[in-house]
Amino acid sequence: MNLLTFLLALALPTLLGWVLLLILEKNHPVLGRTERMFWALILGPTLFTLIVFLSQVLGLTKLNLFGFLIPLLLVLSLLLFVAQRTHALQVRHAKIFYAQSAPLSRFLVCLILLLSVWAGMKVLAGTYDLISVPTSWDDSFNNWNMRGKMFFFHQKLVLEIPIGNGLVQPSDGVSSYPPSVPLLKTWLSVLRGSWQEPLINGLHIIWLVGLIGSFYFALRRRLSPLLSLGGVCLLISLPLFLIQAMNPYADIFLAAHLFLAMMCVYRSAQAQELPELSTWMKLSGFAIGILLFTKNEASVLYAPLLLFLLIFIMLSKKKNNSIDAESVRKLLGTSFLIVACIGAPWILFKWFHGLSFGNAKSVSGMHIAFHPAVPGAIWYHLSHEPNWLLLPFVLPLTLLLSGKRAFRLPEGVLTVFLFAAITAQFLIFTFTPLATEAIMQTGLSRGLLHIAPIAMLLVMVLAESLLNGKHRECYC
Amino acid sequence: MQPVKHLLPSIIFGLLLVPTSAFAMRSQTFDFAAGEVNATWSGKGAIQMQQLPGGILLSTTGTGLFITESALTLSPQMGEITVSSETPAHLYLSWIYDKDPDQHQYNTALDLPAGEALTTYVSLSEVLSWSHSSKKIGLILLPHTQILLHQIRFDELNVLERTMEEWRSFWTFDWYENYSINFLWGPQLTNNPATRRDLFFIQPPSTSTSAMYVILWLLAILTAVLWFAAQRMITRKRALVIGSSLLLGIWIFLDLRMGSEFLSWILADQSSYIGVDSESRTFRERNRFYDFADFAAPLVRDRTSYIFFAEQQWPYLGNMRYLTYPSIPGIDLQHDDTWVIYRRSDVTVTKDNELNIDGLPVTGPGKILGRFDERSFVFRSNEPATMNISAPTQQ
Numbered sequence: 001m002n003l004l005t006f007l008l009a010l011a012l013p014t015l016l017g018w019v020l021l022l023i024l025e026k027n028h029p030v031l032g033r034t035e036r037m038f039w040a041l042i043l044g045p046t047l048f049t050l051i052v053f054l055s056q057v058l059g060l061t062k063l064n065l066f067g068f069l070i071p072l073l074l075v076l077s078l079l080l081f082v083a084q085r086t087h088a089l090q091v092r093h094a095k096i097f098y099a100q101s102a103p104l105s106r107f108l109v110c111l112i113l114l115l116s117v118w119a120g121m122k123v124l125a126g127t128y129d130l131i132s133v134p135t136s137w138d139d140s141f142n143n144w145n146m147r148g149k150m151f152f153f154h155q156k157l158v159l160e161i162p163i164g165n166g167l168v169q170p171s172d173g174v175s176s177y178p179p180s181v182p183l184l185k186t187w188l189s190v191l192r193g194s195w196q197e198p199l200i201n202g203l204h205i206i207w208l209v210g211l212i213g214s215f216y217f218a219l220r221r222r223l224s225p226l227l228s229l230g231g232v233c234l235l236i237s238l239p240l241f242l243i244q245a246m247n248p249y250a251d252i253f254l255a256a257h258l259f260l261a262m263m264c265v266y267r268s269a270q271a272q273e274l275p276e277l278s279t280w281m282k283l284s285g286f287a288i289g290i291l292l293f294t295k296n297e298a299s300v301l302y303a304p305l306l307l308f309l310l311i312f313i314m315l316s317k318k319k320n321n322s323i324d325a326e327s328v329r330k331l332l333g334t335s336f337l338i339v340a341c342i343g344a345p346w347i348l349f350k351w352f353h354g355l356s357f358g359n360a361k362s363v364s365g366m367h368i369a370f371h372p373a374v375p376g377a378i379w380y381h382l383s384h385e386p387n388w389l390l391l392p393f394v395l396p397l398t399l400l401l402s403g404k405r406a407f408r409l410p411e412g413v414l415t416v417f418l419f420a421a422i423t424a425q426f427l428i429f430t431f432t433p434l435a436t437e438a439i440m441q442t443g444l445s446r447g448l449l450h451i452a453p454i455a456m457l458l459v460m461v462l463a464e465s466l467l468n469g470k471h472r473e474c475y476c
Numbered sequence: 477m478q479p480v481k482h483l484l485p486s487i488i489f490g491l492l493l494v495p496t497s498a499f500a501m502r503s504q505t506f507d508f509a510a511g512e513v514n515a516t517w518s519g520k521g522a523i524q525m526q527q528l529p530g531g532i533l534l535s536t537t538g539t540g541l542f543i544t545e546s547a548l549t550l551s552p553q554m555g556e557i558t559v560s561s562e563t564p565a566h567l568y569l570s571w572i573y574d575k576d577p578d579q580h581q582y583n584t585a586l587d588l589p590a591g592e593a594l595t596t597y598v599s600l601s602e603v604l605s606w607s608h609s610s611k612k613i614g615l616i617l618l619p620h621t622q623i624l625l626h627q628i629r630f631d632e633l634n635v636l637e638r639t640m641e642e643w644r645s646f647w648t649f650d651w652y653e654n655y656s657i658n659f660l661w662g663p664q665l666t667n668n669p670a671t672r673r674d675l676f677f678i679q680p681p682s683t684s685t686s687a688m689y690v691i692l693w694l695l696a697i698l699t700a701v702l703w704f705a706a707q708r709m710i711t712r713k714r715a716l717v718i719g720s721s722l723l724l725g726i727w728i729f730l731d732l733r734m735g736s737e738f739l740s741w742i743l744a745d746q747s748s749y750i751g752v753d754s755e756s757r758t759f760r761e762r763n764r765f766y767d768f769a770d771f772a773a774p775l776v777r778d779r780t781s782y783i784f785f786a787e788q789q790w791p792y793l794g795n796m797r798y799l800t801y802p803s804i805p806g807i808d809l810q811h812d813d814t815w816v817i818y819r820r821s822d823v824t825v826t827k828d829n830e831l832n833i834d835g836l837p838v839t840g841p842g843k844i845l846g847r848f849d850e851r852s853f854v855f856r857s858n859e860p861a862t863m864n865i866s867a868p869t870q871q
Contacts, residue, residue, distance in 0.1 A: 111728075115728065115731075118731070118732075118735060121735075121739070122735050122738060122739065125738075125739055125742040126738070126742065128742065128750075129741075129742045129745055129750075132745070132749075132750045133745055133749060133750065133759065134759060134766040134799075135795075135798065135799075136759065136760070136762060136766075136791070136795065137657055138654075138791060138794065141791075141794055141795045141797070141798035141799075142794050142798070145798060146797070146798045146801070149798065149801050150801065153801065153802050162797075162804045163797070163804075163806075164781065164784075164793070164797065164804050164805055164806025164807070164808070165781075165806040165807060165808045166781075166806075166808065167806075234727065237727070237728075237731035237734075237735065239660055239662075239734040239735075239737075239738065240658075240659070240660065242735075242738060243656060243657060243660075243738065244657065247657060249657065381659060383688065383689055383692055384662075384686040384688055384689045385659050385660055385661060385662050385686070385688060386660055386662035386663065386688045386730060386733075386734055387659055387660055387662075389727055389730050389731065389734070390691075390692075390695070390723060390726065390727050390730070393692055393695055393696075394723060394727075397699065401716075440658070441655075441658045441659040442658050445658045445659055446658075463720065466716055467716055467717065467720060
């Protein structure tokens with residue numbers, strides 16, 4: 001019964017995301033058929049919760065079966081109508097050309113197949129555990145599951161969490177996080193008719209599936225199917241990535257959305273022709289807009305960075321005479337408009353309700369001071385613990401060996417983003433009261449988790465160039 | 477590859493020069509059973525010694541030292557002490573270097589569990605004041621200690637055994653802990669079994685070396701060597717292929733280690749919780765909390781709030797809040813009449829059906845709605861609390 005509910009509950013939101021992607025791609029499809037399904041699995045359910053959130057705060061619906069179904073079916077019908085009228089549905093048949101299969105040694109083929117079995121074992125065992133054990137992690141029972149359960153009981157969005165003795169948690173607490181994950185849990189429970197732990201915790205597997213699928217197809221544009229599969233295995237091999245994915249936390253959820261938004265920006269930088277660029281820019285707007293509705297870190301750090309990169313890419317293309325000024329204005333205008341339309345409701349809601357902007361702690365008004373224990377804690381996390389295996393060593397080494405190429409468009413977009421995100425995170429931890437999150441390795445590990453898939457992609461892309469001898473520059 | 481060919485004979489020749497004693501394990505044992513005592517021992521301070529068939533009974537009224545005149549000539553990495561004790565005992569292993577003109581007494585703490593002929597392992601290789609010099613060994617007993625001492629043994633592990641211990645410690649796994657969601661200690665290296673037994677008990681694991689740190693240093697050196705080789709001996713392409721193959725190999729090796737640890741956690745969950753009936757299962761360090769919460773939730777469903785006392789506040793208070801929502805736990809003694817008690821031996825119900833904390837009544841008469849185990853139950857008083865309980869009671 002739980003499995004049936006799970007499949008039903010996710011099918012419609014995924015369809016919603018899929019149709020919207022088709023509409024955005026209608027002039028020039030850029031996603032493969034299966035790839036689009038993975039993208040829809042990530043973006044669709046979050047878009048669905050945004051619609052339900054809007055409908056609820058506008059007082060149109062409650063968080064009951066009709067409150068979820070009516071807005072979903074209305075928007076889905078509207079999108080299907082638009083897709084039908086604009087022939088966007090035909091886009092689903094379009095073929096995308098991925099990298100050709102390269103001949104691999106028998107040893108490498110066997111190794112990748114064995115690694116895939118190993119990675120599959122870990123994911124299957126982790127999923128079994130995820131749906132079989134009680135909700136025991138702090139952020140789950142204090143935030144993600146708790147809020148979902150409150151919405152389920154009260155059938156409305158509740159910002160004040162009771163903490164006993166007649167007291168409530170202030171609004172700068174966990175209620176400042178977007179309610180997307182809790183709303184999905186509420187939706188599953190509403191459809192099921194009761195709050196079922198295996199069902200609401202099992203939900204988290206979709207973001208791992210969506211992310212590794214999207215990661216595979218991101219690699220497929222450069223690597224053969226087997227090597228791309230090997231890349232996926234390496235991503236799953238990151239211990240903290242796997243553990244976070246196999247528990248009801250929301251950082252893989254953010255990592256998945258961030259990865260898609262980053263891919264849109266990266267492909268925009270890569271796009272050679274205007275129609276392709278136009279599609280990626282629209283997709284960028286959609287993915288960044290949805291990103292704002294995931295976790296607070298997105299609105300204070302990642303989304304502004306990605307928007308800045310979009311502007312930089314457009315100006316670079318104009319400078320190279322790839323596009324004219326009019327196109328730059330039009331493309332950026334469209335992209336930013338989509339971001340504003342999708343992102344504004346939640347940002348305005350936060351503003352009106354005095355919810356903080358930050359990692360459940362307001363970033364404004366923080367006392368700036370140097371915390372000497374933080375650099376040591378960061379060094380220990382990266383060098384003494386196997387949280388990211390060899391990634392902290394391989395990433396800088398690959399960048400060093402790749403030289404200027406790592407900083408030139410299009411790969412430069414990934415490099416600059418990683419540099420900026422890591423630097424910003426380390427500075428925030430070192431100079432603000434969030435230092436405890438680095439010393440305790442809580443916020444620090446989550447922050448690195450968000451960008452780990454992007455770092456893995458950059459390593460694989462640069463390593464492929466290095467090993468195929470596509471360039472000769474090196475900083476060594 | 478030419479330099480490697482020259483290197484191999486050198487390594488073999490170098491190994492031949494290593495003294496054979498390096499490959500021999502050595503032990504020194506002090507027995508205390510009647511008729512088997514193999515050294516002269518004496519007591520200093522407020523200590524009494526009595527020879528029993530199984531060992532020497534040591535009892536103190538004040539602090540006492542039990543010390544041998546025989547020298548310990550080995551350089552052991554670990555010690556083992558076997559005692560019988562009715563209560564847990566806190567002792568010190570003590571030593572005085574023969575050549576020390578001041579005859580300074582060094583020591584390291586030992587916590588011995590209660591039980592019959594239990595062996596406690598002592599890791600000595602991490603004790604800074606422990607050196608190879610010949611020394612006299614003793615035990616310092618705190619006042620009012622009584623133990624039956626069976627044996628003290630010291631082991632000097634040979635090179636092979638130490639290498640095997642490093643390998644075993646690399647594959648010794650941590651448990652699924654509260655910190656595992658944020659960071660992992662990962663593979664640790666230690667060369668003696670005593671440290672390996674308690675590898676993750678001390679946090680951060682300061683008695684061992686992080687294998688990750690060692691591997692990263694080795695990789696940095698190998699990278700430098702390859703870079704140097706790429707300048708003079710091999711092509712850049714070949715250096716890249718060798719380097720990336722090496723990195724991939726180590727990456728996969730570490731993945732096997734960490735993936736196995738992850739799977740061991742799932743297996744532990746399966747054997748202690750998922751695959752066990754709800755009457756006896758336990759969940760990680762939370763013990764039987766989740767079955768207790770399932771038991772208590774229906775009993776508080778008719779209340780919007782209730783009083784909750786657990787053995788510690790985190791994580792039980794927040795977790796209980798989630799599990800019993802919309803009934804909210806707290807300590808509102810003035811208004812709530814329902815008490816949910818989890819693993820608190822200081823909270824009891826008297827014959828008059830009053831709830832007592834530390835022997836003092838805190839409610840009027842009431843009744844136990846349900847008892848989960850000896851220290852966990854749900855109680856409802858006929859009226860709210862009769863006395864003000866200070867906050868520290870709720871730890």
